[in-house]
Amino acid sequence: MSQSDEVLLEITDHIGVITLNAPGRMNTISSRMLDQLSEKFLEADKNPAVRCIILTGAGKAFCAGLDLGSQAGKTEKLGVLDDTSSNMSEFDLRNAPPIVLHNIDTPVVCALNGGAAGYGLDIALGCDIRIAADNAKMAPGFAKRGILPESGGTWLLPRIVGYAKAAQIAFTGRTLPADECLELGLVNSVVPADQLMDAAFELAGEIAGNAPLAVRAIKRMMRAAETETFEQNVHHVFLQLLPLFRTSDFKEGVASFIEKRPPNFTGR
Numbered sequence: 001m002s003q004s005d006e007v008l009l010e011i012t013d014h015i016g017v018i019t020l021n022a023p024g025r026m027n028t029i030s031s032r033m034l035d036q037l038s039e040k041f042l043e044a045d046k047n048p049a050v051r052c053i054i055l056t057g058a059g060k061a062f063c064a065g066l067d068l069g070s071q072a073g074k075t076e077k078l079g080v081l082d083d084t085s086s087n088m089s090e091f092d093l094r095n096a097p098p099i100v101l102h103n104i105d106t107p108v109v110c111a112l113n114g115g116a117a118g119y120g121l122d123i124a125l126g127c128d129i130r131i132a133a134d135n136a137k138m139a140p141g142f143a144k145r146g147i148l149p150e151s152g153g154t155w156l157l158p159r160i161v162g163y164a165k166a167a168q169i170a171f172t173g174r175t176l177p178a179d180e181c182l183e184l185g186l187v188n189s190v191v192p193a194d195q196l197m198d199a200a201f202e203l204a205g206e207i208a209g210n211a212p213l214a215v216r217a218i219k220r221m222m223r224a225a226e227t228e229t230f231e232q233n234v235h236h237v238f239l240q241l242l243p244l245f246r247t248s249d250f251k252e253g254v255a256s257f258i259e260k261r262p263p264n265f266t267g268r
Helices: 031-046 097-103 119-126 153-161 163-172 178-184 193-208 212-225 230-245 248-259
Strands: 007-012 015-020 052-057 108-112 115-117 129-133 137-139 189-191
Touching: 007 031, 015 031, 015 193, 031 052, 031 097, 052 119, 052 193, 097 119, 108 119, 108 193, 115 119, 119 137, 119 153, 129 178, 129 193, 137 178, 153 163, 178 189, 189 193, 212 230, 212 248, 230 248
Parallel strands: 015 052, 052 108, 108 129, 115 137, 129 189
Antiparallel strands: 007 015
16 A cells, blocks of 8 residues: 555455545545546456445545546546547546446445545445445535536436436535435435444445355346346346356355355355
8 A cells, every 4th residue: 555545445354445545635536546446446346355345435525526626637537528629539438437336246335424525426326335424415516516417427316216306406406414315315324423334344244245146146137127128137137047056155055044054155
């Protein structure tokens, strides 16, 4: 780890904790952080020892959005084009953090430790599950800044809370405290701030205790279902199921059920 590490990855008991590590600026997203966040997501996803990821922020904020000062003249890395861009064929988002986060198969739990605004809000919404500290808040203030959610929010928000609620959240741009986020369905649970990481680890540990190949397949098919017909998804699920039947973990799952003991999954 070096002082230039703006995103950290620590692995403990099959759980990879990715931390936005710029607390002095409320974890605003710099160009370096963009690159490192994508790298850490991919590193954790490719590591067979990691069965669940926790994403959180260092300090008092989760992520206050883009570090606009450091991004001057670099808008192509954010997923937006500046006025000087003339060749849209060069516009490539494949390695942008929201795209990487959406495409990885490892479950991601967001431990929302403070404010999530702008880009930070979109990253939080891109996680599979969100646990919020009671002092956390979401600030969808895009319309108040003359822009729109540039990093997946317009796709994610209606799918999480439904169109009407998403429209109210996005059109008003009002900052939402943790309890209202829970009421709207933006987060799964709210816990005292000093218990946030314990709660995140408890949930991640429960996920990591299951058969990792099955969990990854479930996530893959649930994400696919967002754009597939029912018949297409059923067909693709069956194709995922056949190789799972041949895994050691499937045999272990059946044996542990019959023998009434906790399973010991190996990811094979």
